[in-house]
Structures are given as structure tokens and as C-alpha cells.
């Protein structure tokens with residue numbers, strides 16, 4: 001399924017949406033299950049920002065460390 005088709009499906013859109021912010025994190029909106037490297041899962045709902053630059057000290061979450069860096073410009 002193409003990414004554009006995923007967001008046209010109302011049921012999926014109501015559950016979860018992921019936006020790639022320009023020179024910023026992945027913004028996840030909706031209900032998700034986040035599984036850490038130990039296999040422990042945690043239910044989340046609302047808006048969370050996931051780091052895609054690798055600089056956050058609070059991974060997988062964005063802590064704003066991407067600001068002032070050119071990592072996401074490449």
C-alpha cells in the first residue's frame with residue numbers, strides 16, 4: 001500500500017499518523033505501542049516526537065538536539 005493511500009483510509013488515519021517534520025523529528029499522532037530494546041511495550045496516545053537525527057540523549061524521543069545541527073540537512 002502506498003503511503004498516500006494509508007492516510008486516505010479513514011480508519012487508519014483515526015488511529016495513527018506519522019509526519020516527517022522538515023529538518024526535525026518524526027511526529028507520531030494517535031495510539032501506538034512502543035516496544036523498547038528489552039522487549040517491554042508501552043502504550044502511548046497523543047503526540048510524540050521520535051528522533052531521526054541520532055543526537056537525542058533521550059532516544060527514541062526527540063529532545064531538540066537536532067536544532068542547530070546540520071545532521072538532517074544531508
Ligand code: FES
Nearest residue numbers: 051053062065066
Ligand atoms: S530529531 Fe530531534 S533530537 Fe533528533
